Amino acid sequence: MKKGIRNIIRIGITYFIVIVSLVFFIFPILWIIYCSFRTQSSIFTGEIISPVKEYTLENYETILSVTDFITYFINSFQIAIIVTFLSLIFSILAAYGLSRFTIRGKNVIILGIFSTQMFPKVLLIIPLYLIIFSFKLLDTVMGVVFGQLILVLPFSIWMLKGYFDNIPNDIDASAKIDGCNILQTLFYIILPIAAPGIMVAAFFSFVVSWGDYLIVSIVNQSQRTATLTLVIQRLSSALLIRWGQVAAATTLTIVPTIILFSFVQKRLVEGLTAGALKE
């Protein structure tokens, strides 16, 4: 009997936490999506629900036709894809090297890579700006890409190394006996096994690049490299803010990451914490 009551209390507390969490973590997202379908005047009434005729696609039409939103969307996409691709190449090779080979001073290298996480990015961007300037990469896609690489690479290497460490060494050994060289072993044998981890690393790079504001804000000078984060920031700090349009632009910015997230969702934590969960 006593156990039954305890159980009910436990379930009650659990659902209480679940409901509070949903309201706090999910509601703000739903609210801005909801308001992106309302007219400016209906948002300004300060009511939660408006008459049916106040719901509209007008905000999206305006954003997509009047502004260069599509250009910015393509910029964001292009930059994020290149960052993801490059960071995967660099971090897969490095993580595999660190995971499988006896290298003198390996622990120092690993600690060194991890400790770059504590370099203040606002300090790094001062010389970074000058480097990008001297390479003549200001206001170019590659300028943004190289800047953003430093945001993702250290964590990506650390994460993938954790993932590779969990794959038994015997697999490499048997591939070697079958006559595979290192790169063949890595690409034909190890990568397919590590595919979930690679997906998470790719997702991480994409999301960081897609959401970056700091690097873009210093490299960007024109429409050529303006990304969605810059644009929604500008829209939302205008003198007269059109909240319906801001909501629509914000929705279009967050939806791609949410769609990608739904694909990797199950693997995400496993991948992100692979480095922490071993041992």
Place this chain on the structure above:
Amino acid sequence: MMKIKETTRGILLILPAIIVISIFTVYPLIEGIRISFTNKHFLKEEDQYIGFNNYTDLIDDEVFWLSLYHSIILTTVVVLLQFVFGLILAWAMKQKVPGMSVFKSIIMTSWVIPVAATVIMFKFMAQPDIGFINIFLKLLGFKDLNKYWFGDINTAFPFIVILHLWRNIPFYGIAFLAAMQAVPTSYYDAACIDGANAWQKFRHVTLPGIRNMIVVMVTIHVLWTFNNFDFVYLATGGGPVNTTDVLPVYVYRKCWTSYSLGPGASMGTIMYIILMVYFIIYIKIYERKEKT
């Protein structure tokens, strides 16, 4: 064909990443520290070595001290609250009740959307009259509280804390949950036999079991929070009247609004020193615990 030594192969694999990190991270750090000893200005070609002048100037800079204070408070409060709420969330997600798997699959959404979008969502909700927070308060009868929550000197800072919590608590929760599930059930059974109650089980089985994860999560979030620039810059820019100013934002303003790179770099260097001291202390503690 020449046989390449094992070590050399390993080094060849990590070399590309090391080169990229050296050019775009290590060199900028060293160069940044060098600039902190110069009077480098954005619009001027040359710079001169001026010793510790930028640093001594900081002693009289009130905004610097205020920003430093805010940065430390913000990092401490945010990481502490994230840790506690993360544990609570992980506990709830460990319960086997209907609907939990759906909940677990959507709860980390806040972590994947761009910070700029998060800030807009909260700025929108915090708007006077039309923001959801104020609409909701009005429904509850607190009409007098109607205000722009990021624009009030008393509530701006707590709202910056909320932004951080909103983004990261689910990540903590899911990570702690993963670690909890890796604790062998036999440990709990053994604790049961010893007559341990729920709190004792948590204290003596769960916490030690997920210690590694706690250490990793807290460490990276101290670094990330202390270095975080986007939340404050995009939400308040440091205002109102510097009540939310933190070091990264002040450094950014110094460099890209006032164009004085020297003083900006000197503050950035101080940030680096603080984090390095934290990192060294943490490694020392970690090593000592490892031994015992």
